[in-house]
Amino acid sequence: MDLRIPLFDLDYGPEEEAAVMAVLRSRWLTMGAVTQEFEKEFAAMFGVKFAFGVSNGTHALHLACLALEIGPGDEVILPSLTFVATANAVLYTGAEVRFAEIIGPADLTISPEDVEKRITSNTKAILVMHYGGYPCRMPEILQIARDHNLTVIEDAAHAPGAALEGRSLGAWGEAGCFSFFSNKNLATGEGGMVVTDRDEVAEKIRFLRSHGMTTLTLDRHKGHAYTYDVVALGNNYRIDEIHSALGLVQLRKLRANNARRRTLTELYRMGLRQPGFEGIEVPFSLTTGQSSCHIFSILLPLDANRQVFMEAMRSQGIQTSIHYPPIHTFSYYRQRYPGLSLPVTEIVAAREVTLPLYPKMLDGDVELVLSAVKDALAAARVRLAY
């Protein structure tokens, strides 16, 4: 059946097309002037000293971990309720992950209290994820990090343009990592950004992004350099000019698009307070700070069957999703960390359903989704009773 309302949709128009055409006509395809401009504007908008465009959000996380010298023997504490890339990026370095609980149904971000309990003599860093673009408890996390001499990395894949106490998410820790995957608030298909305020971390990211080389092709092309040295085991995590051009246009739309997401989120929240939705919980209703409203999550009542609910939504042409199956429940991670149980995360994750949200959505679309939710909820509860 055709979808009436997809989970997400791009806000792409003639501006994106023109930006890509300009790159093609320039005949310079990777890590050039457009990337530099994108990085400069990104850093300025997010209030950070350095921003490095990279090939995707996973590589942004991996680079951040490498630049902060996370490696074999180290442990990094992170939530299990995140996309698997958050944990994978740590494992690539040879370090181990230690999964921490989320706060609870009202706040799906990492629990500072639980983080503190999981610190050992091997803990090197805390890697937080701003779920849905809602801020983690950063003042508490930074305090724990200071008390135990730990590094803080932010997975801000959901959170471009979000802030807490006036400070951008991604700019709180030693490094912040963004993804520009197709479904993100700033979408380029593939792409990402890693930001930092620290000169020595920036220097390492610069080398490690491009094979550990001391000069770039662009520098040599411009005659700023004639050769290069390799000073570290780097990688090719570069972004190309086409993705940077898309990113620059999307960055300029970000504020308005996030504002529209906030309005739609508010409409959802108001609608769900009406009769017919009893038992549904809406996380982050009390969270402070400015969210980028990346996704809209609801938690189904405990007596509702999620699969039946999602199928009923689909039969009405509305796409839903799950964010996320907790990482520690995946086969690979179960084998690597056997016997691990995170009851708060597991119970909340089993109830989570993500409803459609994207800037081009109409107010009337929210009404359609909510009316489908009402029917699907009734179906999901009735079937369970048999």
Ligand SMILES: Cc1ncc(COP(=O)(O)O)c(C=O)c1O
């Ligand atoms: C929370 C989170 N972290 C990391 C990533 C990885 O980003 P990418 O898909 O750009 O590698 C994503 C995106 O899918 C994500 O949602």
